[in-house]
Amino acid sequence: MGERRSLCVGEAVDGEEAPGVSWKTPLVFQSKLLCLSLLYLATSLLISLDVTISHTGCLFRFPYPLYTDLHSRLSEPLFSYPTAYGEHKHALPSSSSSPSCDSPVLFPDYLAAFAEIQSLSRNSSYPSPAVRVRYMSGTRTSFAGNFTTQERKSYFTLGNSGGGDDDGTAPPEVPCGFFREFPVRLSDKAAMESCKGVAVASAIFSDHDKLRQPMGLGVKTLETVCFFVFVDDATLRALTAHHLLRPLEPAEEEHEATDGEPNKIGVWRVVRLPTAALPYANPAMNGVVPKHLLHRLFPSAKFSLWVDAKMQLTADPLLLIHSLLVAAGADMAVSRHPLSVHTMEEAVATARWRKWPDVDGLRAQMEAYCENGLQPWSPAKLPYTTDVPDTAIILRRHGRRSDLFSCLLFNELEAFNPRDQLAFAYVRDLMRPQVRIHMFPAAVLEQIAVEYRHNLKPAGGGAIAAVEHGGLKPRRASSRGLRGSSCKGYLLKMWGEEANDGE
Secondary structure, eight states: OOOOOOOOTTOOBTTBOOOOOOOOOOGGGSOHHHHHHHHHHHHHHHHHHHHHHOTTOOTTOOSSOOOSSGGGBOOSOSOOOOGGGOTTOOBOOOSSSSOOOSOOOOOOOHHHHHHHHHHHHHOTTSSOGGGSOEEOOSOOSSTTOOOOHHHHHTTSBOSSTTOOTTSOOOOOEEOOSOSSOOOOOHHHHHHHHTOOSEEEEEEEOTTOSOOOOOSSOBTTGGGTEEEEEEEOHHHHHHHHHTTSSOOOOGGGSSTTOOOSOOOEETTEEEEEOOGGGSSOSSHHHHHHHHHHOHHHHSTTOSEEEEEOTTEEEOSOHHHHIIIIIITTTOSEEEEEOSSOOSHHHHHHHHHHTTSSSOHHHHHHHHHHHHHTTOOOOOGGGTTOOOSOEEEEEEEEEOSHHHHHHHHHHHHHHHHSOSOHHHHHHHHHHHOBSOOOEEEEOHHHHHHHEEEBOOOOOOTTHHHHHHHHTTTOOOOOOOOOOSTTOTTHHHHHHHTTOOOOTTO
């Protein structure tokens, strides 16, 4: 038999030139079914990857609004953190068991929103100074004045009960904190008072959270938006240990110091509050001072945006103010609670999950509210669909109604506890003039921000938690009958039953 061998392209056979070799389609591509299967597999893998890495679990959900002009968004990172700080770790998944992936909020054109917010911010007559809330001054035994329930309620009606911001009624003075010092340095105070557009604020006490930079800012945002974060000594030490801030010089230890460059981390101006001079022993109560009294800390600002330190903004503040506040014609905007509808439900959850350890205090708070007019949610409260907010992000148009609401709510927080969801409906429903609050769906909150876990505490964290709650030790709620309770009618109405006096 003759020897058999393969031929290569261009190789001669018996001195003759080899015929041309034609290329054929590989067998793997000759099957249409196989090609479609491979295409389906590749597409499925890409979609699975996108849903897996997305904090919303939604397909192709961008972490910030799309801009019509790509040059309208800042392209450079705002700040570069050291790896050890871990600001990107421990993001939480959606709180909803079946989150909606439809876009729950539509943003306007960025430049149009910027122009409108800037115009409103520069308008000195917006809102009218003549009808702004006037605040009580002086010195009292506590930061908010330590008023009784009836004394606090007497301020729920401000001037004309039907009053709008332009009714010309001279408002009486109302208590609104600051009966004792809030230890802001004079240089920081001057910067806060000079913020005349949109104030964005956050706070970190007891090193409870990481400081994260907002995402998706527009190129002109920093021209009209100022960012401030309030920190205590423990947080300041942690930021310094990670070399995010320089150590304080001895001359800077006094909060009255006015010289020196401001401490900044990215867009955030860091306002140091000496722990020993803070008005409350409870860090959570100290946190609600900037959270609910921004209109007093930033008296020249026309709008404000509060961001809990556990949240990271993924949308430009100007777009949020325009879409959720201005376009909605609201005084305030806040998310609905994803689970609770009635205030009593949230109170029970607060006790059950030990969000506040003083169960007797929670009971006394609910009894006081029921006795003074709090009702469970019902269709009569529409357009509000819930009595319980998620206050991780609060947007405000500074004016008579929103300022009064914030003052009244803060007074309730000092009287009972810093769980602001419990006093929300009580103040909202009973105050006059009524505040207009846009309570947007929880899905919107998940679109505009990412939520992270709080910092993990070392072993012995229970002792730390007890200190944070004023030294109170948690205990289980006891079951008691409704007889004699001022909340009997509330509960029966909430359960859909008629109150029976003979029971």
